[in-house]
Amino acid sequence: MSTTEVSSKIEYSDSENRNALIAVKSHLIAGLLVFLLMMLAGLAMRAAQGTWLEIGADLFYQIMTVHGAGVVGAAMITSTGVQWYFLRQYVRLSNGVFWTNFFIFLTGVVLILGSIFVGKYGGAWTFLFPLPAISMGAWSAGAAAAFQLGLLIIGVGFLILYLDFGRAILARYGSLARALGLTQLFGKEPVNYKHPAAVVASTMVLIVNFMGIAAGAVVLVMGLVNLFYPEFKPDALLMKNLIYFFGHVVINATIYASVIAVYELLPRYTGRPWKTNKPFYAAWFAIVFMVMGVYPHHLLMDFPMPTWALITAQVLSFGSGLPVLVVTGYGALMIVYRSGITWSTSAKLLFLSMFGWAAGVIPAILDAMVTVNRTFHNTLWVPGHFHFYLLLGLLPMLIGFAYFLAGEGDRKERPKAVDSLGFYAYLIGAFMTSMVFLASGANSIPRRWAVHLPEWIGFAQAGTIAASLVVLGMLLFITRALISLPGANNPR
Amino acid sequence: MTPATVKSGQPVEFQVSAADVNHGFGIYDENLVLIAQTQAMPGYTNKLIHTFDKPGKFKILCLEYCGLAHHVMITELTVE
Amino acid sequence: MYPKAKQAWLLLAALVILALPPMQRFLEQSMVMHMLVQIPALAIIGWMIGKILPENWKNNIAPWNRWGITGIALAIIIMTYWMLPRVQDAAISEWPVELTKFITVPIMGMALGISWPQLNPIAQGVLKLEFWATFMRLGWLYLDLPDRLCANYLLSDQRVFGQLLLLAGSIWAVAWTLRITFGIKIINN
Numbered sequence: 129m130s131t132t133e134v135s136s137k138i139e140y141s142d143s144e145n146r147n148a149l150i151a152v153k154s155h156l157i158a159g160l161l162v163f164l165l166m167m168l169a170g171l172a173m174r175a176a177q178g179t180w181l182e183i184g185a186d187l188f189y190q191i192m193t194v195h196g197a198g199v200v201g202a203a204m205i206t207s208t209g210v211q212w213y214f215l216r217q218y219v220r221l222s223n224g225v226f227w228t229n230f231f232i233f234l235t236g237v238v239l240i241l242g243s244i245f246v247g248k249y250g251g252a253w254t255f256l257f258p259l260p261a262i263s264m265g266a267w268s269a270g271a272a273a274a275f276q277l278g279l280l281i282i283g284v285g286f287l288i289l290y291l292d293f294g295r296a297i298l299a300r301y302g303s304l305a306r307a308l309g310l311t312q313l314f315g316k317e318p319v320n321y322k323h324p325a326a327v328v329a330s331t332m333v334l335i336v337n338f339m340g341i342a343a344g345a346v347v348l349v350m351g352l353v354n355l356f357y358p359e360f361k362p363d364a365l366l367m368k369n370l371i372y373f374f375g376h377v378v379i380n381a382t383i384y385a386s387v388i389a390v391y392e393l394l395p396r397y398t399g400r401p402w403k404t405n406k407p408f409y410a411a412w413f414a415i416v417f418m419v420m421g422v423y424p425h426h427l428l429m430d431f432p433m434p435t436w437a438l439i440t441a442q443v444l445s446f447g448s449g450l451p452v453l454v455v456t457g458y459g460a461l462m463i464v465y466r467s468g469i470t471w472s473t474s475a476k477l478l479f480l481s482m483f484g485w486a487a488g489v490i491p492a493i494l495d496a497m498v499t500v501n502r503t504f505h506n507t508l509w510v511p512g513h514f515h516f517y518l519l520l521g522l523l524p525m526l527i528g529f530a531y532f533l534a535g536e537g538d539r540k541e542r543p544k545a546v547d548s549l550g551f552y553a554y555l556i557g558a559f560m561t562s563m564v565f566l567a568s569g570a571n572s573i574p575r576r577w578a579v580h581l582p583e584w585i586g587f588a589q590a591g592t593i594a595a596s597l598v599v600l601g602m603l604l605f606i607t608r609a610l611i612s613l614p615g616a617n618n619p620r
Numbered sequence: 621m622t623p624a625t626v627k628s629g630q631p632v633e634f635q636v637s638a639a640d641v642n643h644g645f646g647i648y649d650e651n652l653v654l655i656a657q658t659q660a661m662p663g664y665t666n667k668l669i670h671t672f673d674k675p676g677k678f679k680i681l682c683l684e685y686c687g688l689a690h691h692v693m694i695t696e697l698t699v700e
Numbered sequence: 701m702y703p704k705a706k707q708a709w710l711l712l713a714a715l716v717i718l719a720l721p722p723m724q725r726f727l728e729q730s731m732v733m734h735m736l737v738q739i740p741a742l743a744i745i746g747w748m749i750g751k752i753l754p755e756n757w758k759n760n761i762a763p764w765n766r767w768g769i770t771g772i773a774l775a776i777i778i779m780t781y782w783m784l785p786r787v788q789d790a791a792i793s794e795w796p797v798e799l800t801k802f803i804t805v806p807i808m809g810m811a812l813g814i815s816w817p818q819l820n821p822i823a824q825g826v827l828k829l830e831f832w833a834t835f836m837r838l839g840w841l842y843l844d845l846p847d848r849l850c851a852n853y854l855l856s857d858q859r860v861f862g863q864l865l866l867l868a869g870s871i872w873a874v875a876w877t878l879r880i881t882f883g884i885k886i887i888n889n
Binding site for chain 1 (some may be wrong): 829830841
Binding site (some may be wrong): 185186189250251252254256257258259262263264266361363364365368427429430431432502503505506507571572574575576577578579580581583584 | 640641642644646648652653654655656657658659661662663664666667668681682683684685686687688689690691
């Protein structure tokens, strides 16, 4: 089916492959279930803002905290499942390390859930210093510590996994530069069209997440020190920089890990290979710096920030996402065009993800302009932008992969009615959810408000209806995944 | 916030800081349209300069999540 | 055998010189010298002693130190203990604590030296990042804390020490990044 080189694929024993498949399925099922729960949490928050559901402010903010942390966690663990599934075909990865990260992740999740629902921690997933320490009695220092410790533990788990990626990539390619395709880009080696896109993308993800986790390791511990030793008051702006660097990099990297599914699966559905080339390498090289350099666009309303950092962030924001998006979007169009592709649910979702990613960039770029940011920052415009990205860009990649893994491609069957219903409910719901958020932001409605002013309630109610459609679609997807995934064989 | 009244047609400098945690300082006009904002951060004073075109009752809303009372942080500003 | 024996004597001599009272006073007069010269010197001596230990000693240790885990755990415990400010203070004012330092820190170096190469590369990576983060965290703490941590040292001394830790951490980060990105070749050249 795929014309990519057979010889360069890594050979594993049958038992290793069986175990690896179980591991990937566990990541996927756990991650998608968390997504579903977090969508229900989101629905509850929108309904509360729309006065259709009564929730106390304390519970609302706890739900908001779990929603943020949960979605970031689910995005990380699910996209890592996708990434690992493909990367292990090109470099020798360890099943043990993959499982280790999974169980460390679950431990961190237990700590975070405990901190929120037992310890009443409601300081948002961004744990913006010094809020975790100053809750006015709403939660204890212990609860805030458990939350940050949970994040720290999850970071260590991923660090272990990325070290295994790094080890395996170095063993095969000698340097990360070569794995990224830089030697080909700069003419030190002839261009090899068969250099796997999965390796290029994984190398980028590994580099930026390593940096993100390093920043997280410092800032989380400094926050912990402050919780138990309040005389130590780190600079609030420095803490904010590190927190946003960490958060921005980690959530951004998930889409770059998941896009591997597009590179690997579209060729299967179209029968044409995905060829890597110089523009492709250049785009992925640029994105390494862009993902790390744009985070100050979260800080445009912090006037003491150095001007050069804000200008850099603004300039990078215009271009951020574009390089990889352009090469991927263009590549996807070319590979699909007149290929006689069978529009399975998986292919539809992967193609949708290209649209979601492309269109999701627009509100992001707008908000990164200082003049716009002045009236859009911390309004619902911001959730509008990332719900667009995540619901229409990231999740379609992940769900599309789940359909592939469930064996849809092997059976060559047409999508069932229930799949189509799920697809369109999800598509319309996700689009509406994002647009209602964006419209709310354009109407100055602030984000993270448990109770909305009477003027804003109509928006929240529209958002509630949209969110219920998303939940319906996701529910159908998940049911399908839970039924067909566990018993499915490894797709050919 | 002192004073609670400023004049329209001339630049007003808001010196925004925070005593406890991070807050946001968003100025909303009478139609609840956000017209200017800055962050309020412990240890820093952000200077926001804004010229009000017309008089009226403006609202200041908190625009950075600051805890369970975040949505209750609303105050008024009169522009003459 | 001869060079090994000679090395052993040299290391022992170095240890004795470090332990001489004037040398002690000189190296412990400032926090920077104490933390960044004396203690690392003691650890390095331990590391080198570990290298020249007789083979049969090493073989006897080996079953207790599978994959280097015991040794690394021991080293981390000793390291953490000597990072406590009040212990540093005690080492200066009470000789039994000072003696403990002169014994345990070389042991730490020895344990690290013997166990590190046996440690799983992934564990090595996690520890390296953790050591690096500790440099940054402590550097930041020492710069920002309003009070002195050690009764024996000035606040200004603490600030300088903090800056040096941050500097060392930054250099380390840059070196590490270059090495990982451009590959092992550059290092070997």
